[in-house]
Amino acid sequence: MCGIVGYVGERPALDVVVEGLARLEYRGYDSAGVAVLADGALATAKRAGKLVNLREALAEQTLPAGTLGMGHTRWATHGAPNDRNAHPHTDCGGNVAVIHNGIIENFAALRAELEEGGHKLRSDTDTEAVAHMLEDELASTGDLAEAMRKVCRRLEGAFTLVAVHAGDDDLVVGARRNSPLVVGVGDGENFLASDVAAFIAHTRDAIELGQDQVVELRKAGVTVTDLEGRPAETKAYHVDWDVSAAEKGGYDYFMLKEIAEQPRAVADTLLGRIGADGRLTLDEMRISDRELREVDKIIIVACGTSYHAGLIAKYAIEHWAGLPCEVELASEFRYRDPILSRTTLVIAISQSGETMDALMAVRHAREQHAKLLGICNVNGSTLPRECDGVLYTHAGPEIAVASTKAFLTQLVAVYLIALYIAQVRGTKFGDEVFAMIQLLAQMPEKVDEVLGTMEPVRELARSLAGEKSVLFLGRHVGFPVALEGALKLKELAYMHAEGFAAGELKHGPIALIEPGLPVIVVVPPRSRDVLHDKIVSNIQEIRARGARTIVIAEEGDTSVEPYADTLIGVPAVPTLFQPLVTTVPLQVFACELATAKGHDVDQPRNLAKSVTVE
Numbered sequence: 001m002c003g004i005v006g007y008v009g010e011r012p013a014l015d016v017v018v019e020g021l022a023r024l025e026y027r028g029y030d031s032a033g034v035a036v037l038a039d040g041a042l043a044t045a046k047r048a049g050k051l052v053n054l055r056e057a058l059a060e061q062t063l064p065a066g067t068l069g070m071g072h073t074r075w076a077t078h079g080a081p082n083d084r085n086a087h088p089h090t091d092c093g094g095n096v097a098v099i100h101n102g103i104i105e106n107f108a109a110l111r112a113e114l115e116e117g118g119h120k121l122r123s124d125t126d127t128e129a130v131a132h133m134l135e136d137e138l139a140s141t142g143d144l145a146e147a148m149r150k151v152c153r154r155l156e157g158a159f160t161l162v163a164v165h166a167g168d169d170d171l172v173v174g175a176r177r178n179s180p181l182v183v184g185v186g187d188g189e190n191f192l193a194s195d196v197a198a199f200i201a202h203t204r205d206a207i208e209l210g211q212d213q214v215v216e217l218r219k220a221g222v223t224v225t226d227l228e229g230r231p232a233e234t235k236a237y238h239v240d241w242d243v244s245a246a247e248k249g250g251y252d253y254f255m256l257k258e259i260a261e262q263p264r265a266v267a268d269t270l271l272g273r274i275g276a277d278g279r280l281t282l283d284e285m286r287i288s289d290r291e292l293r294e295v296d297k298i299i300i301v302a303c304g305t306s307y308h309a310g311l312i313a314k315y316a317i318e319h320w321a322g323l324p325c326e327v328e329l330a331s332e333f334r335y336r337d338p339i340l341s342r343t344t345l346v347i348a349i350s351q352s353g354e355t356m357d358a359l360m361a362v363r364h365a366r367e368q369h370a371k372l373l374g375i376c377n378v379n380g381s382t383l384p385r386e387c388d389g390v391l392y393t394h395a396g397p398e399i400a401v402a403s404t405k406a407f408l409t410q411l412v413a414v415y416l417i418a419l420y421i422a423q424v425r426g427t428k429f430g431d432e433v434f435a436m437i438q439l440l441a442q443m444p445e446k447v448d449e450v451l452g453t454m455e456p457v458r459e460l461a462r463s464l465a466g467e468k469s470v471l472f473l474g475r476h477v478g479f480p481v482a483l484e485g486a487l488k489l490k491e492l493a494y495m496h497a498e499g500f501a502a503g504e505l506k507h508g509p510i511a512l513i514e515p516g517l518p519v520i521v522v523v524p525p526r527s528r529d530v531l532h533d534k535i536v537s538n539i540q541e542i543r544a545r546g547a548r549t550i551v552i553a554e555e556g557d558t559s560v561e562p563y564a565d566t567l568i569g570v571p572a573v574p575t576l577f578q579p580l581v582t583t584v585p586l587q588v589f590a591c592e593l594a595t596a597k598g599h600d601v602d603q604p605r606n607l608a609k610s611v612t613v614e
């Protein structure tokens with residue numbers, strides 16, 4: 001949510017900032033604004049709607065050609081998404097400008113106090129209070145960084161704040177708590193951003209900021225302190241992808257590019273993790289084999305698509321690692337009283353590593369002394385820092401809001417973890433684990449095979465663009481795949497879509513079946529006799545009631561042919577790996593159907609790529 005860019009250097013700040021905002025568009029937003037400082041004067045421009053509106057405003061209102069500036073894309077929380085509430089917000093005199101991501105929970109009290117003190121607040125936002133608080137602190141300290149530290153000590157909630165002050169045209173100040181902010185280190189220029197994509201065209205050297213840290217950005221360098229002004233420890237890193245990875249590379253949408261990248265992404269998740277002897281080595285896991293042997297329960301916490309990866313993980317962990325495994329929506333987890341102990345392993349799955357609900361769930365588990373393992377795609381994000389160990393998925397940047405390659409690589413990560421635990425605990429014979437690892441290594445090819453056969457799926461999607469509703473059914477690991485197929489269709493095509501466990505059909509959902517209703521059914525491999533036969537019966541039951549059956553089944557599975565109005569074949573793979581091949585047609589289906597309806601699949605309405613507020 002909200003994109004933030006800050007810049008100080010030698011180039012025209014406006015160009016750098018607007019270009020950075022464009023690269024952060026995927027985060028989701030409904031208004032945008034910039035501030036530029038030149039010759040002691042601060043100028044701002046902001047507009048409701050997409051960046052194109054801001055660009056129009058900038059064409060009408062020429063901002064000074066300063067070399068220090070900041071920009072913001074706002075996803076509205078407090079106040080409607082209009083020009084007035086767009087960021088930056090300024091103090092009474094227009095000398096301080098602030099942009100913000102997150103929610104300041106005590107803003108009502110702060111606002112009342114400011115108004116009582118004579119400040120005139122002009123917007124409905126929580127952010128504006130910070131501009132006026134900085135104004136007061138600056139009046140006594142004259143130092144923007146010190147003012148920011150003092151203000152942050154009074155704030156409750158989650159925030160990334162970036163501020164500039166007319167009195168210093170070589171200083172951008174940033175602060176963060178529970179919300180992302182990274183520093184890009186250049187030569188004679190430095191950057192701040194919600195994510196490295198904003199400055200990757202200029203530098204791949206970054207600094208991770210910790211909780212409650214304040215950064216002073218000047219042309220000549222970067223200083224980081226804690227909220228008391230003491231020098232703070234930070235972590236510098238080099239971003240392992242370049243600007244081309246953050247561009248569409250000839251595809252109309254990032255989502256199409258990311259779907260196509262899946263064989264490579266799956267291969268990259270496996271890279272370096274299978275030793276020459278066929279055994280797994282998970283170095284960054286930082287949870288010792290002894291600790292893993294002591295684990296007696298696993299709890300997985302995640303949101304959205306990552307939660308669906310968690311549901312599939314449960315099957316793999318229970319089957320291979322022989323441990324009880326619960327999967328919980330991160331947003332619910334900390335509001336229950338989950339029973340955790342030192343021998344519980346909590347696995348948090350998050351592509352972005354910044355999802356607030358996932359971070360809060362991890363903290364809740366930490367308080368109860370559980371071991372914490374993160375599965376994450378974004379290096380330098382908060383989640384890995386909060387966990388004992390991490391398994392990076394190495395999928396490369398995922399820009400489209402709908403998760404695709406992140407999901408497949410999360411699946412590979414959970415398979416690796418489940419097989420690794422089996423290897424360490426000896427819950428399966430060594431040769432069984434070895435055989436599974438060999439099969440897992442073949443998955444990039446299998447995913448590639450599926451991608452080569454998607455034209456009929458695209459045709460089908462276009463033919464269903466006028467439908468009101470689509471149902472998805474699955475059993476075993478096919479059930480979370482059905483949930484994922486429905487989520488993709490909802491978020492991209494804005495259509496009613498629901499996923500069900502096929503066994504639940506007769507407990508209610510079958511009442512939804514009416515003539516012509518498209519129902520997509522994920523069929524388990526033929527080798528799973530009982531499961532397979534049960535779902536074939538389910539297909540017959542819905543077809544008898546007039547449903548249009550779209551069946552995804554293993555190639556050569558002739559038993560489903562008589563009951564399938566449309567049959568989509570996928571390569572035969574072991575049952576637990578089947579989601580890697582059955583999810584791909586559902587991604588392609590949702591993407592094509594939404595495109596046929598004229599939707600922007602990269603930035604679906606109302607959605608943000610990473611949900612950084614609760």
Ligand code: M6R
Pocket residue numbers: 303304305306307349350351352353354355358401402403404487488491609610611
């Ligand atoms: O970054 P995370 O994996 O924590 O994000 C979790 C969900 O917000 C995310 O998977 C969301 O459901 C996707 N837009 C679905 O495509």
